[in-house]
Amino acid sequence: MKNRERPRVVIAGLGDTGVLIAGRLARSCDVVGISTRPALVSGQELGSRLTNFEQWRQSYFLPFGQFKKLDRVTMIHGRVGEANLEKQTVLIELADGSRTTEHYDIFIIATGSTNGFWRHDRLEQLNEVEAELDAIAKQIKGAKRFAIIGGGPTGVSVADNVARSGTTDVHLFYSGDLLLPGYHPKASRWISHVLTNDGVTLHPHHRAVVPEHFNGEKLTTDPVEWSTEQPPFHADLTMWAVGKIKPHSDFLPANVLDEDGFVRVDPTLRVDGYQNVFAIGDVAASDPNHSSARNWGWRVVVANVRSQLSGNGRRPKRFTAPRNRWGSIVGLQRDGLVVVQPNGKRFRVPHFVAATLLVRLFIHRYLYGGLRKK
Numbered sequence: 304m305k306n307r308e309r310p311r312v313v314i315a316g317l318g319d320t321g322v323l324i325a326g327r328l329a330r331s332c333d334v335v336g337i338s339t340r341p342a343l344v345s346g347q348e349l350g351s352r353l354t355n356f357e358q359w360r361q362s363y364f365l366p367f368g369q370f371k372k373l374d375r376v377t378m379i380h381g382r383v384g385e386a387n388l389e390k391q392t393v394l395i396e397l398a399d400g401s402r403t404t405e406h407y408d409i410f411i412i413a414t415g416s417t418n419g420f421w422r423h424d425r426l427e428q429l430n431e432v433e434a435e436l437d438a439i440a441k442q443i444k445g446a447k448r449f450a451i452i453g454g455g456p457t458g459v460s461v462a463d464n465v466a467r468s469g470t471t472d473v474h475l476f477y478s479g480d481l482l483l484p485g486y487h488p489k490a491s492r493w494i495s496h497v498l499t500n501d502g503v504t505l506h507p508h509h510r511a512v513v514p515e516h517f518n519g520e521k522l523t524t525d526p527v528e529w530s531t532e533q534p535p536f537h538a539d540l541t542m543w544a545v546g547k548i549k550p551h552s553d554f555l556p557a558n559v560l561d562e563d564g565f566v567r568v569d570p571t572l573r574v575d576g577y578q579n580v581f582a583i584g585d586v587a588a589s590d591p592n593h594s595s596a597r598n599w600g601w602r603v604v605v606a607n608v609r610s611q612l613s614g615n616g617r618r619p620k621r622f623t624a625p626r627n628r629w630g631s632i633v634g635l636q637r638d639g640l641v642v643v644q645p646n647g648k649r650f651r652v653p654h655f656v657a658a659t660l661l662v663r664l665f666i667h668r669y670l671y672g673g674l675r676k677k
């Protein structure tokens with residue numbers, strides 16, 4: 304550690320996990336947060352983001368100035384271009400086109416992954432984020448027939464939310480028998496009923512021909528062709544949610560990445576071979592589902608950074624993930640919020656309780672540490 308009063312923690316990426324960690328470490332460390340946008344633009348709940356933007360933005364699109372806990376964090380609007388893990392420096396490409404270098408004592412990698420058009424690593428201003436979100440929502444609203452390719456949580460969530468909004472004929476295509484791979488089979492069966500009841504037409508056993516060099520980064524209008532030999536499908540608009548996930552890790556040396564580009568970590572979420580570097584969230588190879596974001600990995604990182612810096616000799620906290628994925632799939636609806644558990648069971652939180660206890664108390668107050676009005 305350099306001879307400074309407070310240790311310097313640099314966090315690459317202030318998305319869902321980076322924000323939670325930055326605020327908590329800022330009490331005892333000099334925290335520098337590097338963010339591609341001047342706001343939290345969460346990757347969660349794409350379905351409600353596209354159909355009920357005003358509700359979604361109250362928890363998931365928040366300028367950093369609203370977070371009380373981030374007051375003590377030095378915010379840098381930029382993108383990490385290169386990290387030198389031996390010299391403990393990161394080179395940052397700033398939003399104004401210039402470059403700067405930061406030294407760290409602890410480095411936390413929370414840069415997420417690209418997953419279609421909604422989670423990317425481009426530098427953006429607030430008005431650009433707003434314009435982009437608005438344009439996509441309008442495109443979907445204007446489509447009479449909407450096709451979604453992919454039966455994972457994203458495809459399912461968008462299909463259900465668009466169908467519930469009642470103006471669009473929604474078709475969901477997936478290559479296997481069951482929706483929601485990675486979830487408990489009970490969850491897959493349940494969601495098929497929900498979607499059918501809400502008016503989504505399900506098309507199992509359809510494997511789409513994905514255009515070359517295309518990762519679902521935009522909505523398309525061409526007919527969709529199938530390698531499973533069904534006739535092409537014509538929709539006004541098609542969304543691709545085919546799981547072509549690409550971790551944002553180009554700025555790291557190859558020796559810390561697995562064959563798919565995810566950051567190799569041990570159970571304490573430390574990057575293999577580097578005691579003072581941690582990785583968390585969608586970029587981290589913490590478990591087969593890369594699920595440390597929703598499974599409280601941020602608590603593991605906060606505890607382990609604190610104990611490393613204080614030298615209290617406590618045994619490091621370890622991250623464990625349930626075998627099956629879990630969570631809210633279609634988001635908060637008029638009839639409440641259904642949460643699917645790892646064992647496939649589910650519970651429903653009534654709308655009023657979810658909106659007050661979960662959103663205001665749990666997310667805004669506990670997770671974010673209090674939000675200012677805009």
Ligand SMILES: Cc1cc2nc3c(=O)[nH]c(=O)nc-3n(C[C@H](O)[C@H](O)[C@H](O)COP(=O)(O)OP(=O)(O)OC[C@H]3O[C@@H](n4cnc5c(N)ncnc54)[C@H](O)[C@@H]3O)c2cc1C
Pocket residue numbers: 315316317318319320321337338339340344345346347348381382383384413414415416422423424425456551554583584585586596597629630631632670
């Ligand atoms: C409390 C909590 C609850 C959750 N609940 C659910 C749930 O119920 N259902 C569900 O499906 N999922 C849930 N999730 C998980 C969620 O879907 C994703 O896993 C989560 O959005 C990933 O967070 P992240 O921080 O890894 O990435 P992101 O939120 O995508 O943030 C990464 C950020 O880093 C930026 N970045 C990329 N490259 C660079 C670079 N080179 N330099 C600087 N910045 C960069 C990106 O632009 C982005 O802003 C939950 C997550 C949390 C934290």
